[in-house]
Amino acid sequence: MSSFTLGDSNDIGVAVLGAGRMGQTHIANMATIPNAHVVVVADPVADAAEAGRDLARAQRASTDPVAAIHDRDVGAVVIVTPTSTHAMLIEEAIKAGKAVWSEKPITQELAETQRVVDLWRASDVPVQLGFMRRFDPGYLRAKALIDSGELGRVEQFRALSRDTFPPPLDYLLHSGGSFLDMSVHDLDLARFLVGEVEEVHAWANVLFDDVFAQADDWDTSVIMLKFANGALGVVETSRHSAWGYDIRTEVAGARAKVVIDRAQKTPATISRTLPSGFGWEGDLYESFPDRFAEAYRIELETFFADLGAGRVPAPGPDEALETLRLALACTRSWRQNRPVKVAEIR
């Protein structure tokens, strides 16, 4: 078993792997974290690595992520590389005894994910996956209300997600399908807020963009969920939206209901004559970077706060495994046109 040593928990040295757009977001967020500093930014593209180093005010840039993991000043790694490299880099870091924060998913394959979970369980290395919605203040409040019993027995879960712009064909061909690539966020919230799901039935369709048909994918879907505790749920997904990013989640219990939704982005409402008569209007979010900006910041901050305090960060690889299993069950349900028990997926 690899031995985990964090170094100075009040000033953890960090390697950021990946300096693309999301990598830059995480680097910017690192700047406000009191007990960590970026030592090295690694990206196979040397210019990106150097730009990341400058943004991070870090000591070193590197084109070799694996070397960066093994940097002697590094106690934790932040992985923001392409999905296909997550599993390998997480395993490398666990073996090196470095704490891991990684963008989700570990991989789209169940067996490979299980292998990472097994390695992690055999170690004492803290690993957290980037399910950022769990750290949005709205979802945190919902979770607190549920855990405190204020909702009473949970009866219904209801999630809607619409991305603004559909991805290009290149991306879709390696995305694992929309249940794994997009609905997975709501499936993870279902597990986070309500509990494990026993059975799913998924319907999907190509309604607006043939690129999805070309990728053997779908642009519009709906999933029914039967939870182990008896609750029922739905997850609706669409991969375009003429009105911007549209995320709404509702959990209804015997005593109360909580709705997570941000009614508008900017605190400015305009009243005027509209084409349809007298009215008012507000703006909406464009996409996940603006809607979940705060969640991205809080998830990293919480990870390092947990490391600093010796708490186990969550969600870990075990959570990622179960959420993947659920998304795979949806995919099978849609492919085989029948309800699927989640326990089938192994």
Place this chain on the structure above:
Amino acid sequence: MSSFTLGDSNDIGVAVLGAGRMGQTHIANMATIPNAHVVVVADPVADAAEAGRDLARAQRASTDPVAAIHDRDVGAVVIVTPTSTHAMLIEEAIKAGKAVWSEKPITQELAETQRVVDLWRASDVPVQLGFMRRFDPGYLRAKALIDSGELGRVEQFRALSRDTFPPPLDYLLHSGGSFLDMSVHDLDLARFLVGEVEEVHAWANVLFDDVFAQADDWDTSVIMLKFANGALGVVETSRHSAWGYDIRTEVAGARAKVVIDRAQKTPATISRTLPSGFGWEGDLYESFPDRFAEAYRIELETFFADLGAGRVPAPGPDEALETLRLALACTRSWRQNRPVKVAEIR
């Protein structure tokens, strides 16, 4: 074929059949309708009939609904009797050549409903069923937006309904099950706003009240809908609500989304210290009589306006038949634990 004669279309004589709570609501709404007046109120309970007559400032009270239909001064009947009598009274009125407005459903049986539809088709008698939500200003606006093309191609339908108080066992035993008794409102809206449904899959559960189990019914359900035009939808239903009547409907298209929801009942918001911190609160509706008060008024007004202008009122028996077929498909899906094509139901 019976011959339909309305009498003076500027002052239509009306028989109101049934003077219970909803009957009183309709009688009160009749008072504001410019081209109709109540001639007779009929209810087997003489006291109720007389109280109804006084409320309606009508000439006559009667304990015989059939006789009231045949009253020579009556050109139209408003049927607000128990569900089990609707079909018989509608048929009697059609045969008597009197225009009919009736609370839904015609009956819970497909064959009997078909029989009424056939009789109606063979006549020229106007018949309108009381799907009041179709006349709520929110749903009217949604329908206008969809019909005008402002939503673009419709992609998703999403309905949620929660009644505040579960009904007693006596009622449940004759209600036909919650899909026919309650979800039917959302199923009708699905047809009204999006179009015909091809296939459904329904899951249900008894989560909070054993009275539903005793009635072989369920208190919580979710339905997936596959529309003929490719759109996907969900209908969620619960038969209790700690936060009052909770009705929300969303229709999303390629170009816009419309949400029908009344955020609060009274135009007064209170800000104060809440147990959980600083906050504000607004009130919500108790049940359908307060949430849909305006819709109840508008549906009757529209019926008489249509009669006055010689337009065919809608929704007619044919609409009621198709909505019933859809609710029966949901019931079969739940009973047989499988997706069901609506065309199966005949």
Place this chain on the structure above:
Amino acid sequence: MSSFTLGDSNDIGVAVLGAGRMGQTHIANMATIPNAHVVVVADPVADAAEAGRDLARAQRASTDPVAAIHDRDVGAVVIVTPTSTHAMLIEEAIKAGKAVWSEKPITQELAETQRVVDLWRASDVPVQLGFMRRFDPGYLRAKALIDSGELGRVEQFRALSRDTFPPPLDYLLHSGGSFLDMSVHDLDLARFLVGEVEEVHAWANVLFDDVFAQADDWDTSVIMLKFANGALGVVETSRHSAWGYDIRTEVAGARAKVVIDRAQKTPATISRTLPSGFGWEGDLYESFPDRFAEAYRIELETFFADLGAGRVPAPGPDEALETLRLALACTRSWRQNRPVKVAEIR
């Protein structure tokens, strides 16, 4: 002293005086009042009187309002005539011992109003003036919260009113100026919700329509209020609005704040691409008839319910007098360009 006799309090005979647009609104609302019926509709224009009679399903039409007051079947009069005739008709009705509901104001003159108050005080005839906002469910809720002590000591009052369309010159020339004609609604609410006002300072301007200058009037104004109980307040008024009728009232106390505002008219919200980006929109009210439709109904219903139960209806002529005094103080403040104590106005 005239002797007040209502007749049958379960079925009060009513004379409606004035059958213009607002008269028709009140006639329509009369139809839903259980313990009153319209006996006669009077309007100097015979066609209007007859149309009103038909709408009211009343027995008689008349071109003589005074004769209608004295109709032997009449126990109460509803006065919806031009403002200049209110005082005379109210006095005639008091002398005849008939209960009075009248549109406000009694008159724009203090002395004449005082004379009506004196006559009323010397009688036992119930008289209610049409300050309809006091009967809107939002304001009723605010009043209840204040009276119950939930707001604590009231500290601030804040009212905004914008009419949609400015009135024509003809109207303005006899309207008494915008403080009496429009701000008076908010001044009455200030007294209703917070209490008597000791001092005012008013500023006004002609900003958008010279017709106001021609009438020696103003289109935009702001008033500061010093209440007898120490609270401070503001009333802002504008006589046009590109976004429809805009009425918002706030009362802040030591323990809570209540805001009376209806966020949108129709329960349908549309999300879409707006010229300025992704956004959503809702509609707003056009004017007082749609915003306060319910208040118009409730004020009449309450009047007749009070009559039926032997309660004294309110607000009576004394309230109208004090609200007029306050509006006159604002007018003097603006004309003389100085703060004015309300006690000055006598």
Place this chain on the structure above:
Amino acid sequence: MSSFTLGDSNDIGVAVLGAGRMGQTHIANMATIPNAHVVVVADPVADAAEAGRDLARAQRASTDPVAAIHDRDVGAVVIVTPTSTHAMLIEEAIKAGKAVWSEKPITQELAETQRVVDLWRASDVPVQLGFMRRFDPGYLRAKALIDSGELGRVEQFRALSRDTFPPPLDYLLHSGGSFLDMSVHDLDLARFLVGEVEEVHAWANVLFDDVFAQADDWDTSVIMLKFANGALGVVETSRHSAWGYDIRTEVAGARAKVVIDRAQKTPATISRTLPSGFGWEGDLYESFPDRFAEAYRIELETFFADLGAGRVPAPGPDEALETLRLALACTRSWRQNRPVKVAEIR
């Protein structure tokens, strides 16, 4: 004239003067600014200076703010010291040719502020004062709408501000009175959004806390504003709030109205049975640090972006002077119980 040299505009060296609570906020925000880094944190309290240095990951801590200004690696200073020291430190920095960002106000004295303005005008040193609301996305949007003409001619300005907790006597005794200490934010917005004010009339009262009377101050006030362009406005202020921080601003024009208000803090709404019936609730902000967190970040970011691009930052000392003059006019109006022309204040 002192010569202004910024150093490397892509990596400006910064001295942060003052490491109290707000100093720490600004230090945290500095971490995300791409073209600046903190060189030295100065605070007379050595421990605070060192904690600030650690938080800033800066090279040096100092107990001497003046020395820090003159640090050779410093191109810009961020002043977050007690108000009484602002003028002196700004002057020192201007003389040293260092760019200045300073918390407002320069001072509470007009003559001293004028002296700083004169010094600044004679220099080429960029100076920005911390009116953070001007950088809140809501106010930025309002400003853009007004500047683009979408509101049409501005007619009304309406601001409400309530702080949650009243300050202690010690603070009040040196705060300059509530118009300078608190209403000044709304007065600055009035100038920013609508333009210069010609005349004010202010009323104030002690309604809930005698500590204000002891400080010859007031806890509740209302101001009327007459703008040079003819618009009318009001500013209401209260120094406590049982429902948290309450900031709402409205600007109404001939064509549209913009309301700046954040309806709730957390994107989670809870529906449940309330003591008063069925209802729903959302949370509100506690105070300026949470409501304007984004504005604090954006104002610094904009300052350094302007420095980097060679643009003149705003609002500068001239803006601070005019806003101070307006607040002094309000104070005189209240002290002398009369309307005051702003031009009187010199």
